[in-house]
Amino acid sequence: MGLVAVQGSALAKELHVYSHRHYEADQKVNKLFTEKTGIEVKVVNAEVDQLVERLRSEGESSPADVLIAVDAGRLQRAAAEGLLQPVETEILKERTPEAMRSPEGHWYPFTLRARVIVAAKDRVKAGEIKGYADLAKPEWRGRVLSRSSSSGYTQALLASIVAAEGEAAALRWAEGLTRNMARPPQGGDTDQIKAVASGLADVAITNSYYLGLLLNSPDPKERKVGQSVAIIFSDPSGRGTHTNVSGAGVVKHSKNVDAATKYIEFLVSDEVQKIYANETFEHPVMMDLSMGEQLQEWGEFKVDQETFPKLGESAPAAIRIFDKVGWK
Amino acid sequence: MEIRRAASAELPFKVVAVVLALTVLVPVGMVFLRAVQPAGEAWDAVVDYRLWGYVWQTLLLVVLVTGIALVVGVSTAWMVSAYDFPGRALLDWLLLLPMAMPGFIAAAAYVDLLGGLIPFYIWVRQEWGIDAFLLVQKIVPWVFASGILGMTLFPYAYLSCRAVFARQAAGAIEAARLLGEGGAGVFFRVALPMARPAIVAGGSLVVMETMNDYGVVNLFGLVPLTPGVFRAWGEGEIVVAMRLALFLMVFLAAVLCVERWQRGRRAFGESDAQGRLARRRLGWGKALGAVGLCAVPLVLGFFLPVWRLSRWCMDSVGSSELSGHAQAAWNSFALAGGAVALVLCAAVVLVAVQRAYGSRLILVAQKIGLLGYGFPSALIAVGVGALVVFLVEHVPGAGMLALSASVFGLMLAYFVRFLAVAIQPLSAGFDRVQDCYREAARTLGMGRLGALWRVDLPLVRTALLAGATLCFVDVFKELTLTLVLRPFDFETLATRIYRFTDEGRVAEAAVPAMALVVLCLVGLFPLSTLMKRLEK
Numbered sequence: 027m028g029l030v031a032v033q034g035s036a037l038a039k040e041l042h043v044y045s046h047r048h049y050e051a052d053q054k055v056n057k058l059f060t061e062k063t064g065i066e067v068k069v070v071n072a073e074v075d076q077l078v079e080r081l082r083s084e085g086e087s088s089p090a091d092v093l094i095a096v097d098a099g100r101l102q103r104a105a106a107e108g109l110l111q112p113v114e115t116e117i118l119k120e121r122t123p124e125a126m127r128s129p130e131g132h133w134y135p136f137t138l139r140a141r142v143i144v145a146a147k148d149r150v151k152a153g154e155i156k157g158y159a160d161l162a163k164p165e166w167r168g169r170v171l172s173r174s175s176s177s178g179y180t181q182a183l184l185a186s187i188v189a190a191e192g193e194a195a196a197l198r199w200a201e202g203l204t205r206n207m208a209r210p211p212q213g214g215d216t217d218q219i220k221a222v223a224s225g226l227a228d229v230a231i232t233n234s235y236y237l238g239l240l241l242n243s244p245d246p247k248e249r250k251v252g253q254s255v256a257i258i259f260s261d262p263s264g265r266g267t268h269t270n271v272s273g274a275g276v277v278k279h280s281k282n283v284d285a286a287t288k289y290i291e292f293l294v295s296d297e298v299q300k301i302y303a304n305e306t307f308e309h310p311v312m313m314d315l316s317m318g319e320q321l322q323e324w325g326e327f328k329v330d331q332e333t334f335p336k337l338g339e340s341a342p343a344a345i346r347i348f349d350k351v352g353w354k
Numbered sequence: 355m356e357i358r359r360a361a362s363a364e365l366p367f368k369v370v371a372v373v374l375a376l377t378v379l380v381p382v383g384m385v386f387l388r389a390v391q392p393a394g395e396a397w398d399a400v401v402d403y404r405l406w407g408y409v410w411q412t413l414l415l416v417v418l419v420t421g422i423a424l425v426v427g428v429s430t431a432w433m434v435s436a437y438d439f440p441g442r443a444l445l446d447w448l449l450l451l452p453m454a455m456p457g458f459i460a461a462a463a464y465v466d467l468l469g470g471l472i473p474f475y476i477w478v479r480q481e482w483g484i485d486a487f488l489l490v491q492k493i494v495p496w497v498f499a500s501g502i503l504g505m506t507l508f509p510y511a512y513l514s515c516r517a518v519f520a521r522q523a524a525g526a527i528e529a530a531r532l533l534g535e536g537g538a539g540v541f542f543r544v545a546l547p548m549a550r551p552a553i554v555a556g557g558s559l560v561v562m563e564t565m566n567d568y569g570v571v572n573l574f575g576l577v578p579l580t581p582g583v584f585r586a587w588g589e590g591e592i593v594v595a596m597r598l599a600l601f602l603m604v605f606l607a608a609v610l611c612v613e614r615w616q617r618g619r620r621a622f623g624e625s626d627a628q629g630r631l632a633r634r635r636l637g638w639g640k641a642l643g644a645v646g647l648c649a650v651p652l653v654l655g656f657f658l659p660v661w662r663l664s665r666w667c668m669d670s671v672g673s674s675e676l677s678g679h680a681q682a683a684w685n686s687f688a689l690a691g692g693a694v695a696l697v698l699c700a701a702v703v704l705v706a707v708q709r710a711y712g713s714r715l716i717l718v719a720q721k722i723g724l725l726g727y728g729f730p731s732a733l734i735a736v737g738v739g740a741l742v743v744f745l746v747e748h749v750p751g752a753g754m755l756a757l758s759a760s761v762f763g764l765m766l767a768y769f770v771r772f773l774a775v776a777i778q779p780l781s782a783g784f785d786r787v788q789d790c791y792r793e794a795a796r797t798l799g800m801g802r803l804g805a806l807w808r809v810d811l812p813l814v815r816t817a818l819l820a821g822a823t824l825c826f827v828d829v830f831k832e833l834t835l836t837l838v839l840r841p842f843d844f845e846t847l848a849t850r851i852y853r854f855t856d857e858g859r860v861a862e863a864a865v866p867a868m869a870l871v872v873l874c875l876v877g878l879f880p881l882s883t884l885m886k887r888l889e890k
Contacts, residue, residue: 070843075588080842083746168484176585209475209491212575213858217469224472349403354575 040066041285044081045094046074047272051305059292065285074100074178081109081277091280092289094272096139097178098126099185101273102338105132110275113287121294122311125331126271133275136293137308140234140327141183141268144219144255149228157261158187158268161229162202170203171218171230174211175348179233179270182337184344186268189336193343201351211354216240223251233270238307238320259327266328270337272308363802367707368715374700375719378726378770381737382603385596388740393593396586400594404582408598412578412605415500415571416564422504423560426651427511428553432541433648435519436527438633439641445648446516452655453509454874456831456848458569459867460502462855463659465573468498495574503570505655507563511556515549523548524631537634554616561609565602566731568834569852579605583732584838592740599733610728660871666864679850679866686846689836690829693768694776697825698818700769701776702811709784710792710806720777727774731834738767739839760841767835772828776821779880783817784810820880827877831870 045052048071056067070077074095081088081104093110095101104110105128112131122134143155155161161170173180188196208227218230219237240252259267274293276286292298296317299310303318313329315321333340347353433439434446471494479487519527523545530544546553568580577585579602586595636644704723708716726734742763787810795805811818833848840849847866854863 072843076842168479168488209488210495210575217858221472225476226472346399349399352403354577 039064040068041091041282041289042089043067043069043092043094043289044077044090044277045069045071045092046077046096047071047094049306051301054305055293055298055301058297059289062292063285063288065289067289078104078107078109082107084279086279088277088279090277091282091286092274093133093277094274096270096272097182097337098135098271098273098334099182099338099341100178101128101133101271101275102335103341105130105275106338109278111278111280111283113276113283113290115287115291117291118287118294121291123313123331126269126311126329126334127273128275129335133273134290134294135271135273135311136290136298137272137302137306138311138313138329139179139270139272139308140259140329141179141231141270142234142237143229143258143260144222144232144237145229145258146222146225147254147256150256152256155229155258157264158183158231159199159261161206161231162199164202164206166206166229168206168208169228170206171208171221171227172203172211172353173214173218173231175345175353177214179215180231180353181341181344181348182270183231183268184347185337185340186330186333188340188343188347189333190265190330193347196344197347197350200347200353204351204353219255220251223254234309234324235307242307242320257324259324261330262328265332266330268333269309269329271311364711364713367703367711368713370703371707371713371716371719374704374773375722377766378723378773380741381734381767381770382729384737384740384744385599385603385733388593389596389600391593393591393597396589396591397594397597400586400591400598404577405598405601407577408579408582409601411576412565412602414496415503415576415578416561416605418496418500419503419507419564420557420560422500423508424511424553424557426504427508427556428515428546428549430508430648430651431512431515431519432545433644435516435631436537436540436545436633437636437640437644439636439644441645442633445645445652448652449512449648450509450878451652451875452506454871454878455506455656455659456569456833456870456874457503457506457563457567458573458833458848458852458855459663459871460506460655460659461499461570461573462851462860462863462867463662464498464502465855466860468494468574495576499570499574499576501654503564503567505651507560508651508655510559510563511553514552514556518549518552519545520631527631531634551616554613558609558613562606562728565605566834568731568837573855580730580732580834583736587736587739587838592736592743595736596733596740599730599736602730603733606728606730660868663864663867663871666861667868670861670865675862676865678845679847679869682845682847682850682866683869685844686830686848689764689768689846690826692765693772693829694822694826696765696769697773697776698822700773701780701821702818705777705780705784706806706810706814709810710802720781723777724774726770727772729770731771734767734770735835735838738763738770738835741766742839760839760844764836764839764841767839768829768832771832771835772825775825775828779817779821779824780814783814783820787813820883823877823880827874831874 043056052069056069060066070090072080074097077093077095078100081090081093084090093101093104095104101110110128110132112128114131118127118131118134122136126138127134143158143161145155160166175181175184184196184200187199191199209221213221215230215232215236216239218227218232219240221227222230234257237252237255237257240248243249243252261267274290276283276290280286294311299312299314300317302308303310303321307318307320309315309321310317313326315326430445430449434442434449475487475491478490526544526548527540530540535543565578566580568584571578572581579598583595583598583602586592586598700723704716704720707713708720742760791809791813792805795809796802800808830846831848833852836846836849837852840846845853847870851863851867851870854860
């Protein structure tokens, strides 16, 4: 059995990736990897919870080599459950921030995703909103938009508040924000930005790259939507902006550990980081803003690294809070 | 001697019939078994924060949708039955079309209109302030969801009342007319009371479909029980999901009890008059009103969605998604084909063999088989899902099984839900076949099964075909069960349309959506003839 496994790894011509990401840029990256290494990348796309469920039920017979998720909390929990295996290489250690990767090397981030606030330029004065806390204040009643609590992005944001300020304070914030919503949550982040542009609401919470996609869209209408809002990175003098990651880990029962590790190293290489910075407008994992014009324009911001390691463990409390305050 | 041989030949069929009947009960049994297990904090949290919302949303939705469907269905049925006006014959047939428009597809055609309402909301805020602004936004999705479901489900009420107005109640209506009662008086004082059992029968189908809907409510952000069950299921709270599914079951059981009770009353006051109701000619003004009354639901429930979808189809010609569509279509065909084969074989055993041997046991099994159609989809889904999980966990080599097990689960779910769809036409078909043919064949020395195979089945082949078509279309357009139970990374046309709509990519959903509607239209032919016959 051991012999077979070794042989398999030496001859690896295929790499099986279970991924939550499905942008065209990802396909481009995978193709590039094949060109460079001759290893073909086979991707199974689905929501991360389904992927994890599948890893669980497949156990040792799983064909998967790499798990890619877009939420640190999900990766932390997958690691805690023993679905990933630790790998450590110099490249991975050098090219990922220590505070935002698994301490044991179960998974590594390869893009950063800042959860920012966008505000209508013509209706919200600069400086009127400094951070997430302002969105829950009574003067914003009927003016705020967020996507639903079933979204991993929303859950992670509240989890970060739970981790920083405790469950009771997080509950008060969520209560205030729910009261301030201009409509019951519907649609994705792009829909929230569009609704602010249309005048339905004045501010919205979104991942920054959705704004980047609008600002750089081939459709002039979408560009106009993007230009009508200002981007606000939360709490520069305090905790900073809640920033999640796209991360990848080697699956526990992978038969191609070497190829899988090489793949994750490839994801954090300059070449790939540049593709993401300019095509999906996510932030490079080492925050090298010189990689993309749009990112330079937005400028530097403070990443909330304090709550980051606790995103996974705080998620259940966040979900309880959503239920309590009726955040759909 | 002969009797004993028949009894021993019958035994295998009895065993098969009992197994089939038990299969239908498996998901419910699974749910009952698991729902009593401790659910811990998760259930308490659901009771504290979600349950009441699920219940009132379910009730409100059912009341709204059934109300709309009954008002539209009964009034249009009355118009085409009691009056004559230009276009009447055409409308009589066209009014069935919304049945070929699954709710989630109609919703796809309307969902972008919801976004178009933003200027209206802003206007409301400027004119009436922020509270009105928030209130209007809460109401609008309800208007859309209940309107769409009502406009696509009203043909159930239409079909069941149409036959009563035209035939069963014809004598009484004629008498009332002769006694000088006006149009409205005849409708409210004679036709409506006589059609009550039919209204309840059509209405209970509407209630069932509404409670089983997942696509429409989810697209408009409503959360009644069915999406609640799936949310708990998705969160891994299996016991919670099952308890919520039992709530649905209680709702449906109550509805079916009312239906039974009303059907029992149907015996009263029905004249056996074979004559058809003479239709009165309407003047120009009134005729225009009648055409309008019938045309509005038809446009909203069928032609408007079709028109919008076909426009998007033009836009998406040459899109890169076509190969994905083809794969999904193939999956849908394979699933529906497999399910039809299963269901039809089972129905033949339960109906035809029962006739051949006159077995009471098989008759009981047949009645149990009919139950499946009344089970809530959410309950079947979680019951079958739990069974699959159980099998995967307790069968070695679970890895590979995980995939095949979910096809197995999907088939089982379709079987439970749609067995009745094949049993009903088949048993109606047999009701019209006179025993003398089979008896003649038996007298000429044919065995029971030989007579069944060579005499009975050829005589009911239309019914078999009707059952197969109905079942095929039902599986093909099924969304709720398929979404939950489908194998990983596996899409049918229905789930693909739903996903695209949910992601706001309606234009790309248009091609598969139109394909599905066309297929459902094919399913209308046996359905309309069958339902009209059943009403006779």
